[in-house]
Amino acid sequence: MVNHIAAASGIPNDSSWTVSALAGLGIAEGIETALSVGQRVFPVDMWATASCGAMERLPVYPCVGTLHIFADRDPAEHGIKAARACAARWVKAGTDVRIVQPKAAGDWNDVAKEIAA
16 A cells, blocks of 8 residues: 555655664665674664665665675675675765675675574
8 A cells, every 4th residue: 555655646666765864874685684784793774675786776875974785795796796886886976885795605694693603
């Protein structure tokens, strides 16, 4: 029902709004990874992207002081490539950006599981 209301009022379904400045924002590919980072790895407000492509295209939000990109360490390097593409646009816009990857192959959800064990 909410999607129908949003569509009827002219608000795109994939929109988001910020109501205050964020000292730091973290992003990760996938909801599980973003939740794991925010709850167990690094205490920062987290947003999940739906894919590497969505991470690459994440719009620059001027209210974000520092963007922390939690990239997967996958064999094909899709995670780091997406992180670097995103970071390049944000740095060009004047945002401080930090890219972090797990030391071992995998994603940050794997790291969170190790921390919890």
